[in-house]
Amino acid sequence: MTIIVEPTDDFPYEIRSFPAKFAAGGADPASRKWEEAVDFGFHGSAPEDSDIEKSLISEEKDGRVHTGAYAASAPHGAWDAAYPVATYASYRKTLNVGAGKLLPAHLISAVTVRPTHRRRGLLRAMITEDLRRAKADGLAIAALTASEATIYGRFGFGAATHAATIEVDSGHGFALKAARLGRGFVEIAEPGELRGLEPGLFDRVHARTFGSIGRQDSYRHRVSGYWNFGKPGRDRTVRAALYYAADGTCQGYVSYRVQESETPPTLKVIDLLATDSDAHLALWHFLGSVDLVQRIRREGVPLADPLPWALADKRRYQVKEVEDHLWLRILDTVAALQARHYWLDGTVTFRVTDALGFAGGVFRLHTLDGVGTVTQLAASEPADLELGAAELAQLYLAGVGAQTLLAAGTVRELRTGGAAAVDAVFAAPVPAHSLTDF
Structure with missing residues (x-):
């Protein structure tokens, strides 16, 4: 265990970090107490020892480092001082920055601050020290997914990709226009099969998806219903189907659950990976x-x-x-x-x-x-655009344009014309997309 911030009169907390490790x-x-604090922060079920062990085994594979802020004491009857009042985790994966280029990235997760210890600089102390160490280690970029949109901008983070929630009417008359569905076939599988299939299939999809960030080991357990953070135990409502190409190789899967209590009865997709458009369309044909x-x-x-354009009735x-x-x-x-990969040639100058x-x-x-x-130029050199670190992050994957x-x-x-010049250089053929929550 490493102490990274010592307590002071103005900051009466000790910040410690230690690697996730299962013995x-x-x-x-x-x-154990760090994991319990995370589950509390995200309103998960109180974990059993076996659930914590599953998490640690998975987190150790990812090389995660756990960080906690600890008060010096706690009153009788409350959680004792060995429970962190704030939590933070970091580990390394890769970001697809275009044309299959994978850039090592510093990922941040499990950020919580106990409601009774808010507004005391705990997150700032943890995140600034962690980012400093990541840069010192040679990392060019950090990444996270935010539960709340107003927290991380002040630390220089910017929203770089966006994603949609969709609903498709799969009632009578659902059909796809494409005639390619005969090239392969879909079969039902035991969800447990996905624990072995997910890593390899994801790596292939990750390599061809601009904006994709690497997945943590726990994904294969979640999509198979084996276990999930904050939801201990096997989820037996999860179902799975695999797509096989004409040569019999598995090229995609979908995991899902049916929620008959909803009106109308609804199929919820948990995860869908497809290595090509044939697999994607065939899996949607199956779901429909x-x-x-x-x-x-x-x-x-x-x-x-591409799905709405493949439907016989796009309004579904x-x-x-x-x-x-x-x-x-x-x-x-x-x-x-x-x-980063650039699809267009040009020259622009930023003042960041x-x-x-x-x-x-x-x-x-x-480019x-x-x-x-x-x-890097002298500070006095003229530039096309002046922007903050958060705005540079927003532009990095062309998630928004400089003119916007x-x-x-x-x-x-x-x-x-500087903003237009920046947009021309950063333009991408399709919007960046990440397939990973963390």
């Missing part, structure tokens, strides 16, 4: 064929979803909600911009401000044949 003798007391269901609901759908497809999904934080502007001091400066980006070259941010008043144009 044969069971979870150590610090890990499930009896005693009149509606299909799926969250986390890409904004450029409704977007119910669009929300921000993946939030990014640039830690090293030169490294992050040079890692960063209150935390990680990404600020004046930077010229020149040619997909490759970006970045030069200019109209919103969150960036400043330093040269007439």
Whole structure:
């Protein structure tokens, strides 16, 4: 265990970090109480020791580091001082920055602050120290998914991708237009099969999806219904179907549950992975064929979803909600911009401000044949656009355009036409999409 912030008179908390690790003798007391605090923060069920052990085994595979803020004492009858009053976790995966390029990224998760210890600088102390260490380790970018949209902007994070919740009328008359469904076939499978299939299939989809972030080990357990954070025990309502190509190889799956108590009866998609459009359409053809269901609901759908254009009746497809999904934080502007793939050639210059001091400066980006070259310039050099670290993160995957941010008043144009020039350089053929919650 490492103490990363010592208590002071003004900040009477000790911040400690330790690796997630499962020992044969069971979870150590610090890990057990940290996991209980996380479940409390996200309103999960109070975990049994066996549930905590499952979590630790999975988190150890991801190389997660747990951080907690600890008060010096606790009153009689309350949770004792060995329970953290705030939690935080970090680990490393990759971000698809275009054309199959995978950039190592620092992922942040399990952020909670106990309601009785709010507004005391606990999150700021944990996140700024963690980001400092990540940059020192050579990471160019950090990422998270936010439960609340107003928390992370002040730390330089910006919403970089968005996703939709959709509902599809699967009642009488549901049909797809495509004639390619005969190339492969779908069969029912035991959900447990997904524990072995998910990692390999996801890696293939991840490699071809701009904006995708790597998945944690727990995903394979969640999508199979084996276990989920805050929901201990096997979920026996989960069902699964696999798509096989004509050569008999598995190229996709869907896991789902049917909620007959809803009106109308609804099939909820838990996860759908498809390595190509044949698999995607065939799995949707299967979902639309499930009896005693009149509606299909799926969250986390890409904004450029081809499904409505494949339906015989496009009006059966409704977007119910669009929300921000993946939030990014640039830690090293030169490294992050040079890692990304660019579909258009051009040259633009940014003046970046960063209150935390990680990404600020004046930077010229020149793109040619997909490759970006970045030069850091003197602070006095002219620039096309002035923006903060959060706005740079929003632009990074073309999740929003500079001209839109200019109209919103969150960036400043330093040269007439500068925002349009930035948009031309950062343009992507399809909206970035992440398939991962964490």
